[in-house]
Amino acid sequence: MNLWLLAAAVLLVAAFGPALCVAAVAAPERRLIAQNLATVVGALAFLLMAQGYGRSPYRDAALVLAVLGPAGTLVYARFLGVLPSSRTVLYGAAIGVPAVVGPVCAAVGPGREMVKVLVIGALLVAGGTVTSVKGDRHG
Amino acid sequence: MVSTVIVIALVLVGGAATAAVFNRDPTRQALVLSFLGLSLALLFMAVQAPDVALSQLAVGSAVTPLMILLAVRKVKRESTDQDGDESESP
Structure with missing residues (x-):
């Protein structure tokens, strides 16, 4: 029984699944929020899977997604003409990222890999904050 | 445990593909x-193909939707330009 993979599975079912449901049926602004949330959740799932499989290079995917996710959300915001503020993403990133990055850091131990994990976490929190803080920003 | 993650990722891919067809x-x-x-990238990672997952992330989650949005905008x-021309011509 691998607890990391179990956590990844729970994260996918509890957060990615509902986001997919919202993205499939809701209004465009809510779809954008769901897409934003899904990139954060996806990156966290990549981190957990990398730990679960015991292969540190797998974390590169989380790093790429942490960079590409907010950029993609901003591109969509540009085309849809609105960047909706969202507490779900903001709190999800503020609570979920430390909840995953903390244990992963503890398991990795001090060193270069820990710095990488911390950078991924910081990118995720920064990206989630930039794309979801309250404000009247259009297009 | 590994197969559980793979099954979940497969279900997500199926759901996302079906939703893409019906929208x-x-x-x-x-x-x-x-x-x-994104779901496909998760699936590739679950079956331990990180290189494929990386390229799928770049292409599937950013480039392809961007191309579609650009094409929609241009069309x-x-x-609207053609409509404007038609209304001006008579």
């Missing part, structure tokens, strides 16, 4: 399509 508006479809890209602009 007819291209702009909304592009957002669902980015979900499909809309051209159709």
